[in-house]
Amino acid sequence: MARTKEFDEKAVLNKAVDLFWTKGYHATSARDLVEGLGISRSSLYDTYGDKHSLFVQALKKYREEKIDEVIEMLHKTDDAEEYIKYLFNAIKSQAVQDTCAKGCFMVNSTVELAPVDKEISGIVNSILQDFEDALCKAVKKGQDAGVFTSRYAARSLARFLSNSINGLRVTVKSNAGKKVFDDIVTISLSVLKQ
Amino acid sequence: MARTKEFDEKAVLNKAVDLFWTKGYHATSARDLVEGLGISRSSLYDTYGDKHSLFVQALKKYREEKIDEVIEMLHKTDDAEEYIKYLFNAIKSQAVQDTCAKGCFMVNSTVELAPVDKEISGIVNSILQDFEDALCKAVKKGQDAGVFTSRYAARSLARFLSNSINGLRVTVKSNAGKKVFDDIVTISLSVLKQ
DNA sequence: GCAGATATGGAACGAATGTTCCGTTTTCGT
């Protein structure tokens, strides 16, 4: 039998998520990875394959760590209004606190890579679609409970909310102040009450 | 005196805008530029300096060609509602038609480069800010004319609209269908009528 | 038409990229 790995494969993958999330795919070099992950070149390539493959694994890890939980909560919650508000406020406070303005790994990846990497854009699209679907179910729940407007179809509102979130993930990169995010979130959510 | 330039400096710069706009900064190599612009390496470097400098010039050219006109119209128009509707519909049809999903050069550049290039992020931020300012003035005009809601400050609504547009520029990368954009634009604009 | 200036094309540059290979070290099962 063989020697045991000296590093936690999943912990290192989380570091990779952070690196790619912060700097993007192209701006993160192989050296950045070696230094940032704290493992050797060979361990990197033996464990995760090449850079592109590592990036794909990072995308999937991000989904598991950051998105799945939210999707599940959107499905489970009884108080859709409460949870959607919580979601937007979480994005807001993240936007204000985050000094390095990482935004959203999914949004960053689509914008940087959609035109040049169909595999990655496919993965990202399906994740964003799943998120929108969950949002749609929550909106439907709120409509059924009578707390959200039924002027628009649940799907339409979900698309709108999803788009607002995409926007927030861009706006955060401009180092806008707290009030900017307050305005955007307040007005975006007001639509549900029309 | 010297030989005259064989190419139109501004026309070539427009081609550079298109290249960077489509593929982003990192994914556009020096070779891509030489081939795409149709001029030789030396002409490229003699005329525009290095890649980074060319990118900055492309950003400014984009502003002159695509943004300034819109900003001016937002300032001049008497019918703010009409023009804002027109603006969103233009973005929509662009989103639907554009098969290569270029999005917005400003948004693309912020997302790709904000964390790693402060000079570029500064330029882009100021352009986006000017755009928001123009949007704000138009909203104010609509409010004064009584066709827009005064429930929110003009600045707040401008921030919201600006964020929606940012979102659209991301959503377009996912190759979403026409109905998706219809929903987003309809609901975003409905806020002005609350 | 000549001299000076400038655009052009192609070769060539060093540096950085992503990746692989190999010798060594370490650990596990027997």
Add this chain to the structure above:
DNA sequence: ACGAAAACGGAACATTCGTTCCATATCTGC
């Protein structure tokens, strides 16, 4: 304790990156 298997560190790889240089071709003003 021993051998197989795996992780490790570092050297080395070919390729591509952005960039510069130089010889040539071409144009302008006098």
